[in-house]
Amino acid sequence: MNNLTKTVFIFGDKQADGNAEMKNLLGGKGANLAEMNLLGIPVPPGFTITTEMCRIYLNEGHDKLISIIKNEVTASIKFIEDRTGTKFSDVDNPCLVSVRSGSRASMPGMMDTILNLGLNENIVKGLIKKTNNARFVWDSYRRFIQMYGKVVMDVRPEEGDFVDPFEEILDEAKIQKGYQTDSEFNAEDLKNIAQSFKKLVKKSTGKDFPSDPWEQLWGAITAVFDSWMNERAIYYREMNNIPQEWGTAVNVQAMVFGNMGQKSATGVSFTRDASTGEKIFNGEFLTNAQGEDVVAGTRTPRQITIEGSRRWASLSGIAEDIRSIDFPSLEEMMPEIYQELLGCAEVLELHFKDMQDIEFTVQEGKLWILQTRNGKRTGAAMVKMAVDMLEENLLDEKTAVLRVDPKRLDELLHPIFDQGEIIQSDIIAQGLPASPGASSGRIVFFAEDAQLWSSEGESVILVRIETSPEDLKGMVAANGILTARGGMTSHAAVVARGMGKCCIAGAERLKIDYKQRIMQTENLTLKEGDWISLDGSTGKIYQGKLKTSEAQLTADFEKLMDLSDQYSRLEVRTNADTPKDVMTARRFGAKGIGLCRTEHMFFDDDKIMSMREMILSENEVGRRKALAKLLPMQRKDFEDIFRLMNGLPVNIRLLDPPLHEFVPHDEKVQKELADEMGISHEIIKQKIESLYEFNPMMGHRGCRLGNTYPEISEMQATAILEAALHIKYEGIESRPEIMIPLTGTVEEMQMQKKIINQTAEKIFELYGDRIEYLVGTMIEVPRAVLIADKIAEHAEFFSFGTNDLTQMTFGYSRDDSGKFLPMYLEKGIVKDDPFQVLDQEGVGQLVTMAVRKGKIGRSNLKIGICGEHGGDPASVEFFHNEGLNYVSCSPYRVPIARLAAAHAAIKEDKKINAAAQYAIKRQESLLI
Structure with a gap:
């Protein structure tokens, strides 16, 4: 029977039908079980029912599935019997099996497992x-x-x-x-x-x-297939973009028992530290136990290595003499088993070229490996492992770059607890540092409450005796997770690391009472709603809310970023309006500013009154008087930014929002403004009311403002260009790009460009000097896409404002879509939030069209994007493929975009190379 019709694949006794390349058909677990057999790793015999059978079962039902797989499953049970010397359903010499799920993507704890099947x-x-x-x-x-x-x-x-x-x-x-x-x-x-x-x-x-064991087996197989569609599995898939149509495989395997006494054990090991990335073999085990005990955390697990045991004891405040007697490591208790396990771990990491998460059982002195998979890890560990494995020659540079998920870099970039705060704060308990990071929040004890409180804007810490897969939504909603039970391989620890969320596990001195909703330490009682702070890097739990300080970037991080820039072809800029944001973005490697929103500068206390005076003036004379007050302040802002960017391009968007956003709606402030302007409060009030618009986002804003009140554009162009000339005299280069927002017609573009260029010539004549500058526009109105070739004749660059382009294409208001988008996502009406992940099918087509038409109008047109999508990895890949010059995003997303740009370039090169190889082979076959 060939693989196209085969539904069940056996493995055992160093032979297997499948291999590691067959994850799509056998799932990750089944493919790796087959591969381990081929490597000679001691694996209990078994078989895998394919993912295709999951799809058939879910679509066509129980009877159809059984009719297809019955004969192969029966034969495969016989295969297990022959290799174990046991008999399924036999009273005197029974064959017992485990039934486990196995998707092609790891989904720890999300689907179901049944052990010891076959007993009555x-x-x-x-x-x-x-x-x-x-x-x-x-x-x-x-x-x-x-x-x-x-x-x-x-x-x-x-x-x-x-x-x-x-x-x-x-x-x-x-x-x-x-x-x-x-x-x-x-x-x-x-x-x-x-x-x-x-x-x-x-x-x-x-x-x-x-x-009846056979009834048990069929029930278990179909239940595991059913678990692909349970609530937590669906939620996990949505969170990790795992397609529903993949389905899960089912793995049936001969049972081996870690609960046969003190010479038996079960555990989980990692070839490297999943929290830090350190190259150290580690893990946990329990004697006289089954695998569920280690994950559930119902008993305190012991460490596999002596070093790990000593570290654990130090964190837990246990003296070495007590540790060695009461909590010995596997290395001390079963030294021969330990060495065999270490040897298997080294073989598996070398073979798979990645950190391995290995489940094992010791049955009366015999080691069995039950599973290996690429281990979940924190963002920091992900970076360190990739760089270390590159230096160890396990990986090449491109593979090392691809090994790090761009989204996970977010964990490395955000603040950590301020050390001064930590010194002054009370440590109320100590647990295991299961997933690093720092988080403060109010205590909640149930997943539903974590969701509810979080939706109301509260920061929460989910506190549980131990977590289970049913807690997943609460874990996602929480800032951090704290458990009284469990170790570094508990459910809470593994899932939190996978999410990049701060977690402390195994804080055993905590007493948690769900009914009273309280958490007790030796001398303190905290109730639901009280503030605590978790340091997931040390395992320390603090009372109250702690301040944070900036995260420190490692040499490994810098090396990864250097490699990313080496391979990427898409430049990464930042959206920044203040010196603080600019410095943050430069620190993270931004190669320019892709969006400086000038309106953000007007909200400072020293500028807002002049801005309001300008808006509420009766005529041009009044507006120019107010703008004259704003000019030196805006010019200074641009000087500060140009200095910090030091020769890198700075894209400055002229005033964009509707004017009503700047005016005061508080009566007290209105009266103060009236006094400042020397007019009555009633006139001010009437003027403010006249600015009201039914749909301000599509009203009097963007280039419409500049064309209605050209003196606004004149002032802003003057501030930009004078700032550039001033710093030129300081010996600092600047590269200003003046961006006209919301262009929808050629005439709008022409009118604004004329104002800017005429203003520039006056300034250059006055100063007796010139600087280079560009004038371009934002493409955020669908009509601009349709006439992009004509607009490009007058624009030296395009920058896609994908936020507004998405809003106008869908007809969704960003401010109001929260009322229906969650339901749309849940029901699959839209796959992703289009304001976070670019809608490639719709909005993406507009981008494609505008790029193509724009380059017809101007062959050397510079094209970028400055919407929120500039920091989304999937969107960055799309923009790379469309041939854009740069993406721009918020400062903290710059490293994410840099790595995503490298991923896009490397993936494209791989496709090109694969196509070239195929063409060569095709040509050779034709010649033959």
């Missing part, structure tokens, strides 16, 4: 006889009932209850016995718990728990 009351008895380990068998059975009951039979908390009903039974049993952890249960305890679990299933569903 009779098989339990036979397995006890075989293993002589009743506690292990009953523990495995109760886990199976709990997982299967939740995943397949949908046993959930009753309405209004937040606690898992299975966990309630476990907690009650611990209280009755006086136990602290699940590991204290004996075989009889676990048998009773299993019986209670089965009664719960019957009560909740009206059905008996299934005893």
